[in-house]
Amino acid sequence: MSARRIVILGNGVAGATCALDLRARDDRAEITVISDESDYFFSRTALMYALMDKLPRAGLEPYERRVWERQRITRVRGRVTDLDAERKQLTLADGTTRAYDALVIATGARPRALSVPGIERVRSGVTSFVSLSDLDACESLVATSERAVVVGGGLIGVELVECLVHHGVKTTFVVREPWCWPAGLGAEEGAMVADHLRKHGVDLRFERTVASVEPDASGRVSAVTLSSGERVACEMFGVCVGVEPNVAWLRACKSVPEIDGAIVVDDRLRTSIESVWAAGDCAAVRAGTALVHEPIWYTAKRHGAFVARQLSGSSERYTAPVFKNSAKFFELEYTAVGQCDPRAHKSALWTHKSLPIAARLFHDGATLWGFSALGSRWDTTMIGRWVEERRPLDWARARLREAQFDPEFSRMRVETSAEAWR
Amino acid sequence: MKRKGAAGWLAHDVTHRGVTAWALALAILGFYVVLYWGDNAQGINPFDRVAWALHIGRHGQSGAKWTLYGALYTAAVTLGGIAFLRRYGHNRYQVVRTIVVIVVQATLAFSVPLMMKMAGHPEHYFSYLWPLKMYYFEPGFIRSNPAPLVLWSFIGSLVIAPVLAVIYGKRWYCSWVCGCGGLANTAGDSFRHLSDKSEKAWRFERVSIYATLIITVVTTALVLASAFVQGAHPQLDLWSEKFRTNYGLIVSSLLSGIIGVAAYPIGGTRVWCRYFCPMAAVLGLFQRAGRFRIRVKEDQCISCGMCSEHCEMGIDVRAYAQANESFTRASCVGCGMCSEVCPRGVLTLENAHTKAPQEQLVQLRLKK
Ligand SMILES: Cc1cc2nc3c(=O)[nH]c(=O)nc-3n(C[C@H](O)[C@H](O)[C@H](O)COP(=O)(O)OP(=O)(O)OC[C@H]3O[C@@H](n4cnc5c(N)ncnc54)[C@H](O)[C@@H]3O)c2cc1C
Ligand code: SF4
Ligand code: SF4
Ligand code: SF4
Numbered sequence: 111m112s113a114r115r116i117v118i119l120g121n122g123v124a125g126a127t128c129a130l131d132l133r134a135r136d137d138r139a140e141i142t143v144i145s146d147e148s149d150y151f152f153s154r155t156a157l158m159y160a161l162m163d164k165l166p167r168a169g170l171e172p173y174e175r176r177v178w179e180r181q182r183i184t185r186v187r188g189r190v191t192d193l194d195a196e197r198k199q200l201t202l203a204d205g206t207t208r209a210y211d212a213l214v215i216a217t218g219a220r221p222r223a224l225s226v227p228g229i230e231r232v233r234s235g236v237t238s239f240v241s242l243s244d245l246d247a248c249e250s251l252v253a254t255s256e257r258a259v260v261v262g263g264g265l266i267g268v269e270l271v272e273c274l275v276h277h278g279v280k281t282t283f284v285v286r287e288p289w290c291w292p293a294g295l296g297a298e299e300g301a302m303v304a305d306h307l308r309k310h311g312v313d314l315r316f317e318r319t320v321a322s323v324e325p326d327a328s329g330r331v332s333a334v335t336l337s338s339g340e341r342v343a344c345e346m347f348g349v350c351v352g353v354e355p356n357v358a359w360l361r362a363c364k365s366v367p368e369i370d371g372a373i374v375v376d377d378r379l380r381t382s383i384e385s386v387w388a389a390g391d392c393a394a395v396r397a398g399t400a401l402v403h404e405p406i407w408y409t410a411k412r413h414g415a416f417v418a419r420q421l422s423g424s425s426e427r428y429t430a431p432v433f434k435n436s437a438k439f440f441e442l443e444y445t446a447v448g449q450c451d452p453r454a455h456k457s458a459l460w461t462h463k464s465l466p467i468a469a470r471l472f473h474d475g476a477t478l479w480g481f482s483a484l485g486s487r488w489d490t491t492m493i494g495r496w497v498e499e500r501r502p503l504d505w506a507r508a509r510l511r512e513a514q515f516d517p518e519f520s521r522m523r524v525e526t527s528a529e530a531w532r
Numbered sequence: 533m534k535r536k537g538a539a540g541w542l543a544h545d546v547t548h549r550g551v552t553a554w555a556l557a558l559a560i561l562g563f564y565v566v567l568y569w570g571d572n573a574q575g576i577n578p579f580d581r582v583a584w585a586l587h588i589g590r591h592g593q594s595g596a597k598w599t600l601y602g603a604l605y606t607a608a609v610t611l612g613g614i615a616f617l618r619r620y621g622h623n624r625y626q627v628v629r630t631i632v633v634i635v636v637q638a639t640l641a642f643s644v645p646l647m648m649k650m651a652g653h654p655e656h657y658f659s660y661l662w663p664l665k666m667y668y669f670e671p672g673f674i675r676s677n678p679a680p681l682v683l684w685s686f687i688g689s690l691v692i693a694p695v696l697a698v699i700y701g702k703r704w705y706c707s708w709v710c711g712c713g714g715l716a717n718t719a720g721d722s723f724r725h726l727s728d729k730s731e732k733a734w735r736f737e738r739v740s741i742y743a744t745l746i747i748t749v750v751t752t753a754l755v756l757a758s759a760f761v762q763g764a765h766p767q768l769d770l771w772s773e774k775f776r777t778n779y780g781l782i783v784s785s786l787l788s789g790i791i792g793v794a795a796y797p798i799g800g801t802r803v804w805c806r807y808f809c810p811m812a813a814v815l816g817l818f819q820r821a822g823r824f825r826i827r828v829k830e831d832q833c834i835s836c837g838m839c840s841e842h843c844e845m846g847i848d849v850r851a852y853a854q855a856n857e858s859f860t861r862a863s864c865v866g867c868g869m870c871s872e873v874c875p876r877g878v879l880t881l882e883n884a885h886t887k888a889p890q891e892q893l894v895q896l897r898l899k900k
Contacts, residue, residue: 123835156836163535163544165841172835172850174731253536277536407834436832438875441622445832445877487877491830515829515880517871519624 113138116421117200117208119190120144120216123407124390126151127414128214128421130173133181135422141182142208144200146189148242150175155407157245158269161252162276195365195383212385214417215360215373219353219391219405224261227322233329236347239270251346252277259283259334260348261320263290265437267350268307272440274348275310282313282342284320284334290439296452298459299484302466303439310440315340323347353405355392370394372403377427379417387420389413395428406435432494439484442466447490448480448497455479458503458531462522469510469524471531473503481506486522487515507531546797547722553797561794567597568785602642605715609637612719619721625868625881629707633714641711656681659709662689663748663810666779671759693811694818700883701824702815703866706805712792716801716844717867724869727800727846734846737807737863744783745813751775783808802844806863816862825860826870828853829878839870839879853878 116132118125121143129143143151152170159165178185186208192201199209221238229236235255237247251258252274260271263285274281289300290307304314319337326332331347355372367381368374372394375381379395381388390410394403409430416428437444449455455472462468465485472480477500481493492513496506507526514521525531535544546552571577571594579597583589588603589596613634620626636659645655654676662668668685696704706713716724727733751772758765758772792804805812826849833856839849845863849870852859871879 153835153837155834156838159836159838159841165837166548169837169841172837172854408831412831431831434831436834436876443875443877487880489829490832515877517623517625517868517880518882519628520622 113140114211115140115209116142116212116214117210118143118214118216119200120218120390120392121148121151121185122154122216122218122390122410123151124218124410124414124417125214125216126173127411128216128389128418129183130177130181131415131418132421133183135418139421140184142184142186144186144188144190144202144208146187146203149185149187150178152242154240157239157242158273160245161248161270161273191359191362193360193363193365193383193386195386198385210385212421213387214421215367215381215386215388215392216390216410216414217356217359217392218410220356221349222352222354224320224349224351226320228325229323231329232323232325232331232347235325235331235345236323236349238349239266240353248273248348252279255279255345257281257342257344258346258348259320259342259344260350261285261334262348262350262352263287263316264293264350264352265291266353267348268303268437268439270348270350271307271312272310274346275312275440279346280311280313282315282334282344283307284315284318284336286317286319288316291437294435294437294444294446294450294482295484296457296459296468296470296482298461299444299468299470299482302461302468302484303442306440306442306466353391355394355403355405357392370401372401374401377429378420378425379413379428380420387417389417395430402430404430404433408434432497433480434490434494436490442485443487444482444484445488445490446480446482447488447493448472448478450480450482458507460525460531465522467522471503471507476503477501478503478506487517489513489515504528547725549726549798557794557797560796561790564790564794567601568789599646602646605711606637606642608719609711609714610634610718612715612721616718616721620872623868623872626872629868630718632708633717636709637711637714658684658688659711661685661693661811663745663752663814664710666748666752666776666784669752670755693815697815697818697824698822699824701822701860701864701866701881702812702819703824703864703868703881705815706812706865707867710811712788712805712809713802713865713867715793716796716805720796720801723796723801724844725800725841726796726798727802727806727844729840729843729846729848731848734848737846740807741809741813741816741863744787744808745810747775747779747783748810751779783810800844800846802846802865805865806845812863812865819864820860820862822860823883824864824866825858825882825884826852826864827858827880827882827884828856829880830856832876832878834876836875838873838875842869842873844869849879 116139118129125143129141132141150171153172156165156170160167160170189203190200191203199207201207221240237251238244257280258274259282260267261284268290271281271283290303307314315336320334321337322335323331324333333341333343334347335341357369357373360366365383367383367386373381373388373392375388375393375395379387379389390413391405394401432448435446450472455474457470457472459470467485469483471478478496480497510524510526542552546556567579575594577597579600580594583596583600584591589599613630617627617630640659641657645657649655667673668689674682754772754775758769787808788804795803833853835850835854837850843849845865847861847864866881868881871881
């Protein structure tokens with residue numbers, strides 16, 4: 111019997127983890143990873159550090175290059191344009207085909223486009239901040255821009271703004287919401303982040319959107335007009351209004367798996383097409399009637415590892431562990447554990463009297479549902495366990511000091527009395 | 533990407549092996565060559581003259597260059613340390629460690645020996661121990677120094693250093709006390725990312741560092757043996773002397789001084805510390821056996837690579853972090869910078885009492 115041909119489409123963290131974990135379990139399988147973006151797996155989360163000159167390009171790659179040869183993982187550079195489930199093969203843009211016995215779709219996400227008047231006339235100066243080609247574009251734009259406008263107050267927007275400020279580009283940050291990233295930050299934390307950004311010289315415009323964009327004679331962006339009517343001159347316009355599952359290409363294929371915003375997968379991460387799995391940002395897991403879509407690094411990595419186990423014979427069902435997420439707003443680190451949705455749970459907030467440090471315990475009046483913190487480090491493993499065990503709120507609050515994770519000598523005093531938590 | 537403007541170009545070029553980096557490396561190399569071997573027939577070094585002009589040491593006194601060198605070194609550690617504190621002042625581990633290293637350099641490694649010399653005593657560097665200072669076990673040293681000093685050298689080298697390394701890791705010495713580490717982590721901090729992170733470099737390190745240690749031990753043993761038999765075996769004396777001079781030339785001068793510092797802009801700040809320092813080899817072994825470790829927070833690493841990039845010892849910290857493995861590497865000097873730069877707070881340095889829960893999990897490993 112010839113070796114199984116496993117084709118992994120996408121070399122992001124989901125695809126790369128899947129390939130490496132599969133090789134660790136299956137010595138014989140022929141593993142191929144296809145990507146149109148890069149020859150080697152790189153860390154999308156590190157794009158900002160490359161843009162800030164804190165990492166060389168090679169530093170973006172989490173594994174030494176020879177790992178792929180040593181693990182006998184074939185890398186193919188090219189864009190897949192068709193999936194034929196009957197013949198079990200993929201077609202690439204250059205016309206070549208690839209047959210598979212099992213296919214893993216891990217095509218990730220792509221930036222949402224902004225449609226505002228004038229943008230169709232702009233030929234340069236507009237960029238998002240998601241791919242390696244965005245990084246190239248940002249590098250050359252930063253070098254030639256004095257002023258920039260960034261729209262979109264999510265995490266990627268904040269990261270791009272940090273890079274621009276680092277390079278001394280005067281930046282106007284346009285955020286539709288009343289503070290940055292309300293999906294994760296409460297109003298108080300939002301105010302801390304806003305203060306912090308302003309201290310770094312960011313020109314913040316909350317509750318504004320972009321009304322139109324103007325190019326100059328050469329087609330380079332020259333000004334952005336906000337919903338308030340204000341016109342901001344700039345040479346660079348960063349569009350960070352979110353990402354969406356990269357599934358548009360699938361709709362044009364001969365065989366189309368079930369798609370509902372993202373590729374729908376069951377609790378073994380199988381798509382509706384036989385022998386085709388999906389993992390990472392492009393996949394949403396059906397859990398009962400709900401679809402769970404978590405477009406974050408940790409989930410993509412877990413998906414990749416899970417599919418590798420499925421491909422090597424496991425029949426386990428996918429269950430998401432306690433949710434964890436993390437981010438950074440310039441110097442302010444943020445962590446979340448469990449359910450931190452202000453709409454679903456009550457919360458108690460503690461803030462440091464002078465520093466931009468906040469911690470929030472989400473609860474139902476009696477037990478702990480989630481924990482989020484800004485400006486300090488926490489042992490999320492320990493707190494995750496508390497959440498999992500539904501510990502009493504008072505019990506958890508009293509033990510918070512045990513869960514501090516800041517460097518030695520750097521642990522601030524957390525108040526653990528109930529009165530200190532509003 | 534490079535930073536903007538001429539200053540931005542320079543900042544990038546000098547820290548990324550550009551022309552200015554090579555020029556700087558050559559300048560440092562030149563400085564050391566003149567310092568070590570630039571004496572004229574009368575034994576006067578150009579830097580002696582510089583020292584006299586600055587009223588350092590008595591006019592006409594040879595060896596004033598060493599006082600000048602000590603002063604320059606201390607100034608570099610202090611000024612570099614202040615710049616470092618301005619950058620990382622929010623991290624108290626870095627603050628405490630840097631202040632200690634500056635104070636130790638300014639006192640134990642500079643002004644105390646200087647004052648001893650001025651008072652007519654043989655100078656003594658309390659902050660250096662065997663095997664970094666080779667001669668502490670030599671009969672010549674033992675005979676010519678007061679008993680408390682000799683006792684300190686023995687107890688410090690053979691008891692205190694290893695015991696502290698078992699409890700706190702080698703960081704107590706390499707990141708808190710030692711002048712070489714002190715310079716690396718202060719004036720040299722902007723070059724820390726240049727260390728080689730490849731597996732190849734790691735393989736080389738494991739050979740080179742223990743090879744130097746063996747040479748150090750053999751040299752010490754020969755010198756001791758030759759003193760012990762007191763001329764009964766002229767052949768032994770000959771060998772002992774040969775080893776001793778060559779060690780002084782190759783290890784102490786060439787590797788630790790010249791290559792160690794001149795390589796900053798090319799190979800990073802810890803070339804000597806990582807590949808050759810016999811003290812590091814000894815402390816590293818105790819560190820491996822001891823309690824120090826870098827703890828990795830489970831499932832929080834985003835594989836960004838900032839930790840590996842900033843590790844001056846060339847440890848691929850990311851490889852451990854993304855695999856959820858807490859670790860103790862012999863070469864880790866416990867500078868804490870991987871933890872400092874990690875944008876997700878994944879890493880922490882600790883003297884472990886208990887195992888973290890994730891260490892009890894069986895990890896799936898890739899075949900080598
Ligand atoms: C700037 C930035 C910062 C981020 N920071 C964080 C963070 O701090 N924490 C966090 O949890 N998450 C973060 N994320 C999100 C995180 O990067 C993603 O969740 C993760 O990369 C998803 O991995 P993936 O493997 O699913 O897909 P991707 O990394 O998107 O990889 C998919 C790959 O497939 C390729 N591909 C797609 N279609 C085709 C095709 N038809 N043919 C060939 N190749 C194709 C793509 O080009 C791409 O290379 C960040 C994202 C960005 C952009
Ligand atoms: S490795 Fe050696 S030279 Fe470097 S700091 Fe440690 S003891 Fe000092
Ligand atoms: S692993 Fe971390 S603490 Fe150890 S030497 Fe490297 S950067 Fe410093
Ligand atoms: S710096 Fe932190 S998040 Fe980045 S690779 Fe290292 S441990 Fe992971």
